[in-house]
Amino acid sequence: MPADPRTDGPSTGAGGPERLQKVLAAAGVASRRASEELMAAGRVAVNGRIVTEPGTRVDPTIDEVAVDGVAVQVDPGRRTVLLHKPTGVVSTMHDERGRPDLSRFTARFEERLFNVGRLDTDTSGLLLLTNDGDLAHVLAHPSFGVTKTYIALVSGAVRPQTLARLRNGIELEDGPIAADRVRVVPNGAASGATLVELTLHSGRNRIVRRMLDAVGHPVRELVRREFGPLKLGDLPVGGTRDLTAAEFGALAALARRDRPGR
Template identity: 45%
Template sequence: MTNNQERLQKVIAQSGVTSRRKAEELILDGKVKVNGKVVLTLGTKVSPNDKVEVNGVPLEKEPPVYYLLYKPRGVISSVKDDKGRKVVTDLLSDEITERVFPIGRLDYDTSGVILLTNDGEFANLLMHPSHKIDKVYVAKIKGIPTKTELLQLRKGVKSGQDVLKAVQYRIISSDKKANTTLIELTLHQGKNRHVRRMMEEIGYPVQKLKREKFGFLTVEGLTPGEYRPLNPKEIKQMRNLAQ
């Protein structure tokens, strides 16, 4: 056994094919081969020289990459869109050849920080709700809510089958003449259209929304549509936040 061997499910996850948990399911279902033989044992270790296949498709071993993108409004948080709309990966340079994908989603009309990677394990680590990584949003809402109304955000607001919560909130400013409020909201959950649905339920629809922070990461120094690689220290700190 050599020091550069890794657990099979970790190798699959790091390739960007799927999360580690899903990789484990694929192994147990007999969908993974190593050097032409089906492997059913979790924890099996492989080296860079081993040929791994998932559902009959050889695993391409790409080096892991991590990017922070300032997503503009009017862009889909996906790698493709059946309606032909622009997606976040369209904003990346042709020099980036790795098959990256966004970690989580931002709504079409929401701007702000989003991470892209080809490391499925890293993505799964950051998105798992039990890890409670802060995601900070600033919303411009119609109306000026009372303290009592805002308390509902901490308790949880029922919307369809979901209970939507904010870990904390802070009023930044209110404009009585325009009848609008600027509010900062910190979430741990990441439900579909979370902030917009939550605010609509208490009667204060969102007019504009931006994600200011993902953990400690911000879009400082970037303009909408620009991106930068995460440095090794940032990658390590994000892992530590989740763990």
């Protein structure tokens, strides 16, 4: 885990300390000269402390570096990839039954990536692949309450009273559940069906399908559009991309917020 920013300064121990401006340049923040200017302006922090001295050394595998308050991914060994998982693909790196799995999407990456959580075989949408165990723990563990937003095509016309039931909570066989937010997407479906946008933080198995089935609107199609601060956007089905600097910063802020003792 990174050093505690309340008590620790930049790392100077074993593990490959490098000049901060070199680390920032390697991370794509700016050139070394421009990085020195950022530091001189008081815009760079290491483990929560502003660093202005250009000779400062940091360990990219341990120290937390931020520019203008936004965390920067400086560890070249860590990678997080956003995948638009297609339907028909199981959320595992190897399927003993020979079904299509996630290995086809990770083969081109040098790092050994694993999936954060899962999507049902018949559900498409945003799935994260990473080798960052700390980040995966924050995003996947139910105690952190990371929200996920889904778009569901359901049978029938969904009435306002049904939306209220989903917000207020319904009882399922494994306990009560309530949507954080739910709404009908206007003009989003043909006659006899409705598009519903539903946000919740539960990670229970097939929870969206079970919730909508319980209120009389079976799901025909389901896609996850958002996972915490991340959005699927226009990434094509089966496509992958690295996180942007802003997305990494948002995830790092989420991890710091939920880290015990912070």
